Amino acid sequence: MRVFQIGAAGGVGQRLSALLVARGDEVTGMHRRPEQAAVIEATGATAVTGDLVADDVATLAERLAGQDAVVFSAGAHGTGTDATTKIDGEGLRKAADAAVQAGVRTFVLVSVFPDAGRAAGAGDAFEHYMRVKKSADVHLVGTDLDWVIVRPGTLVDEPGDGHVTAGPAIEYGDVRRDHVAAFIAEVLHTPGLRRSIVELTDGPTPVAEAVAALVDR
Ligand SMILES: NC(=O)c1ccc[n+]([C@@H]2O[C@H](COP(=O)([O-])OP(=O)(O)OC[C@H]3O[C@@H](n4cnc5c(N)ncnc54)[C@H](OP(=O)(O)O)[C@@H]3O)[C@@H](O)[C@H]2O)c1
Known part of the structure; x- marks a missing residue:
């Protein structure tokens, strides 16, 4: 399978690239800063430069030509509300529209758990982030792509043990980036x-069983 990752140099992205390459997939990882090429190539993926803010839909679509699937795990990671709007919001819209234009049917989006931060008084910037993520989900659902939206709980870097809880509505909790990557690879x-x-x-639940149970529902 040919997989194009947007956000490939990030915490989830690097882990996912390595897992997919190990499964025999052909992975291309998009990055915006030159030094990130080495990080992506260290996973066994091919690195290509690209910027969700600067690039238009047609440019992104050219990069996606011939791919089987897109995974979007890019994000502004707390660099401000404007960046959140442009990357997590408009960036996702552009990437989804580019996938439609390029004829790449499968599109997996890393979104956010709806209960995240609700009890913590996280503030206006976090509420903005939650709204932007939700409206990105709405955009993707409105396309005719074969999308899967993954809404992880709070991401942590503790090494994974391959076990998760997954479902259309589950209790909120942490999730290891290793598990998000393993779950997306299985999906x-x-x-x-x-x-x-x-x-x-x-x-x-072992990741493969958790995914299989979602198919059987
Ligand atoms: N943190 C949490 O607890 C949490 C919980 C649920 C969901 N999420 C979501 O999970 C996703 C993945 O998380 P993560 O830990 O892997 O994030 P991450 O490490 O911050 O990775 C995000 C990647 O996106 C890239 N990116 C940002 N702007 C870009 C642009 N304009 N063009 C191309 N690439 C760009 C970043 O590159 P740069 O280094 O150049 O910025 C980075 O490599 C994010 O979308 C986040 O919103 C996070």
């Missing part, structure tokens, strides 16, 4: 699971 290779929104936390 990409499970064509029976498409046009689904899945909440994801650490939990007791």
